[in-house]
Amino acid sequence: MGYKAVAKALEIKDHTYIRTRVKTYEKHGVVELGRSRPRKRKVISSTPVDLEEENKRLQMKNEFLNVFGNEKMHKTAIKNVSYPIRVRTSALIIKNNKLLLVELNDGNGLHYNLPGGGVEQGETLVEAVRREALEEASIQIDVGKVAFLYEYAPFKNKEKYGTVHSLTTIFECKLKGGETPCLSDNPDENQIGVKWIPLDELQNIVLYPNLRSEIQTYINNKRNIELMEEQQLEGYPDNYFKV
Numbered sequence: 001m002g003y004k005a006v007a008k009a010l011e012i013k014d015h016t017y018i019r020t021r022v023k024t025y026e027k028h029g030v031v032e033l034g035r036s037r038p039r040k041r042k043v044i045s046s047t048p049v050d051l052e053e054e055n056k057r058l059q060m061k062n063e064f065l066n067v068f069g070n071e072k073m074h075k076t077a078i079k080n081v082s083y084p085i086r087v088r089t090s091a092l093i094i095k096n097n098k099l100l101l102v103e104l105n106d107g108n109g110l111h112y113n114l115p116g117g118g119v120e121q122g123e124t125l126v127e128a129v130r131r132e133a134l135e136e137a138s139i140q141i142d143v144g145k146v147a148f149l150y151e152y153a154p155f156k157n158k159e160k161y162g163t164v165h166s167l168t169t170i171f172e173c174k175l176k177g178g179e180t181p182c183l184s185d186n187p188d189e190n191q192i193g194v195k196w197i198p199l200d201e202l203q204n205i206v207l208y209p210n211l212r213s214e215i216q217t218y219i220n221n222k223r224n225i226e227l228m229e230e231q232q233l234e235g236y237p238d239n240y241f242k243v
Contacts, residue, residue: 086166089129090116091173092147094219099202100181102136103193111206112197114170124229125169133173137181137194144172145224150209161208170211172224 091114093100101112115136119128126143133141148170154163175181181194197205199219202212 084165086164087119087125088116088166088168089119089125089132090114090150090168090170091129091133091141091143092170092215092218093133093141093173093175094199095175095196097199098196099199099215100137101195101197101205101207102191103195104188104190105192106190108208109206111208112195113208114211115194116168116170125227126171126229129169129171129173135184136188136191138184139179139181140176141173141179142176144174146170146227147172147218147222147224148211148214149225150211152209169227171227172222 091100093115100115102115103110103112105111115133116129117132117136119125120131123131129143130141133139146169148168150168150170152161152164152166152168154161154165181196183191183194199216202216205212
């Protein structure tokens with residue numbers, strides 16, 4: 001059974017992962033893959049060079065059986081390894097009993113979002129929410145604690161917001177002194193403004209995601225989540241862990 005055949009059997013479009021894993025097993029005599037039509041995987045033994053090598057081979061054999069021995073179970077395991085979840089951040093900014101929102105008009109009509117967006121490579125969640133606030137509302141902000149975690153799972157919501165699974169960290173934020181929100185010089189295609197919406201009028205607008213009631217509850221009874229960043233924690237000696 002070749003690499004492509006294994007990938008096909010496990011319903012994996014890209015067989016690169018299979019090739020890499022199986023080559024390691026082949027090298028140590030754990031498995032032998034032919035190049036003919038797909039057949040049942042064959043686990044073979046090899047003549048041990050020494051006890052240490054034999055123990056290593058047996059360990060890899062067990063790993064191979066766990067990984068490839070149950071195709072039905074492995075279909076899910078493989079997909080989970082590479083399953084993408086979009087990481088996003090948003091800013092919850094409240095001042096004088098008003099909520100700062102980004103105003104948009106597209107195929108869904110007039111609606112509002114919290115300032116925010118996807119985290120880019122090379123930036124933290126906090127850096128991302130600062131950048132998004134600047135890009136969408138032209139403001140510098142102080143980022144506080146986490147107010148909400150919002151998950152959008154398309155397979156649980158009939159893909160109403162698209163097919164991308166996402167997890168959004170919503171921070172409670174404050175404007176830096178002297179900052180005045182406004183539309184940027186280069187707004188997103190569908191953004192038409194930045195508005196302060198009175199909290200008692202939230203039920204009159206369309207907010208995506210629909211956190212209107214949750215925001216009001218949060219204001220009345222704040223329960224923050226502390227964001228723990230590895231770089232802020234007390235570290236171990238540099239040679240404590242071997243990578």
